[in-house]
Amino acid sequence: MLKQITRRCLSILLIASLLLSSLFISGVAIPETEGTDLPTVYVMGMGCPIVTMNPDGTKHFIYPIEIDTDEIMQIAKDNIDVYLRAVATQQWDEFCDLLCETIIPYFEEFKLSPDGEAHDGSYPDYPMTQQAIRERCKLLPNGQYPIQAFEFHYDFRLDPCAIADLLAQYIRDVKAVTGAEEVNLIGRCLGSNVVAAYLQKYGCEGLAQVLFTSSALLGAPLCSKSFCGELRLDGDAIERYLYDKDLSAVNTVTDIDDLDALLLSFITVFNDLGGLDLASFSFNQVLPKIYLKIFPRILQESFGTCPAFWSMVSDEDYEKAKETVFYGIDTADYAGLIEKIDTYHTAVQLQAKPLLKSVNDSGVPVHCVSKYGRQTIPVTDRADELSDGIVYTHDSSFGATTAKVDSHFHYFYMNRAQKDGRLDSISSDRQIDASSCWFPNKTWFIKDLAHGDFPDGIYDLFFKLLNDPRVTIHDLEDYPQFLVYDSENDQLLPLNSGNHDTTGRWRVSFLLAFVDLMQGLSRLMVKYIHERLHSEN
16 A cells, blocks of 8 residues: 555656646637627647757757656656655655656756746747748728737746737738737636736737737736746645546557446546545645655756746735745856846736726627636636636636635525626626626636637637627627537527536545446456456367
8 A cells, every 4th residue: 555655645746747748739710701890819838849940940848848757757666765755764865766767867858947948949839920920911801800810829837928929920910910909818828927928018909809818917826836846736636637537548548448447437436435535635745745855956947947937826825935946056157037027926916907998998898708617627726616627717817716626606696696786797607706807897708618629619619709808798789698509519508507417527426436336346347257268269
C-alpha cells in the first residue's frame, strides 16, 4: 500500500507540473455560412505553435512540448527506492532532486530569459502580415466576414502589455485591408488578458464592441496555485473530474471492452470506501514539506519566466506566488521580468473592473460569455468551486455569485434574493446569481460546456451579439441569460427545470457502482479464462 501511495503521489506531482503546457489548447469548429457585419479580431488563448528556424531552413518546434510520459513513468518505476526512502526517513532532498531533474529538461527551449523575453529568435507559427490577412479575408456569400479570418495569434509566453502593441498594429492592418472604420474585438481565455492590456494602453476608439469568453483575466486556478506551490487533492473532486473526462481511449489501448466504465465504477467504490481520501491525505501531508524544494526550481526554468502565465495568477495568490517562484535566488537577476509582471498586475488586472466599465460607459458595449457545470482540475484547495473545468465561473463571468459545483443556493439565500427582487437573475438550477456581475445584463452563462470547447452551436450566439452591439439578455428569445449545451444536436438551449440537472453523472450510488464493478470483473475473468483455454488448445 505504501508503495502504491508514493507512486501515485509522484505521478500526480509530475503530471500537475507538466499540465500547464497543454492547459488551454483546443480546436475550434466554426460554421462557414454565417459571420459578422464588421471585421472581428479574435484574440485566441494559448496554443499557437512556437518555432525557430533550423540552419537548413526547416522549422524547429519549441511548442507544443513533446512530453514522453512513458519515460517519466519508467523513471518513477526505476527509482521507487528513492521515494520509499524519502517516505521512511522524511528526508526529501534526493526525491526532489530526481523530480526536478526529470521535469526541467523538457522546458529548456520553452523558458524565457530572466527579463521575460524570448532569447532564441522564436516566434509564433502563424502569419500576421497584411498579405496573410488578405489571403484569409474571403467574404461569405451573404457579404459578411468569417470570424476565423482575423484570428490574432501570438507568443503566449510574453508580456500581455507587449503583445497588446502587436494587437494594435494587427487591428490597424485589418482596418487597412477591409476598409472598415471599426472592428469587433473578442478575447478568449488568455486572449482576454491581452485584450484588457490593449484597452488599458490604447483605449477603445475604433472598436464597435468587446466580447470576453472563457476569460482568464482574473486568474486561472491551476496556474495560480501552481505558482504558489499550493496544490491540494480532494477525493470527491477527483471522482467528479474522472466522470467528466472521456476515458474510452483505455478500451482501445487495452483491447478490453467497457474498461472505461469499469474504471469509473471502481473509482466510485474506492472513493466511497475512503481510498481516494487516503491517497489525497498522503499527498496533502507531503507537499507542504517539499514544495519549496520543487516548485521554485521548476518554475524558474519554465512557466515562471513567462509574463503571460503570471497574468493568470489571481490577485489573492500574487504575492505568495512571487515569494514561491523567486525563492532562494537574487531577485535582481529577474528585475526585468518582475517589472513586467508587476506592471501588468497593477495596471491591468487590479484595474480591470473600472477599465472595462469605462469602456462600456463610453459607448463600446462589453459582453461576456461564461461557462459552468464542470469539475475543475482537482489539484487546488478550491476544487469544489463552480467552473468550466479550467477557470472559476465567478472569475470568467466577472463577478457572478456561484454555488459549489455539486450543490445549489440554499433556502435562505433564495428567500433573501426574493426580498431583494433578484430571482430573475438566478439560474433555474440555483447555481448562479448573475446580479453581482460587472455587466449583469450583458453576461450569458452556458452550462455543461467545457473551457476549451467551442463547438458550432456557440457561434450562433456570438454572431447575434457581434452583429447587434446593443443586445442584452432580454432581447434574444432563443438565447436568454442561462443556457445549456445540447451535445447531441450541437446547440444551445434555454436552461429550465426540465434540463438543468446535468450533474447526475457525478451521483452514481455505491450499490450501483459496486454491482457494475462486480459484473465487469466477472466479464474480464470469463474472457481471461476463455482466452487461456483457447490458447492451450
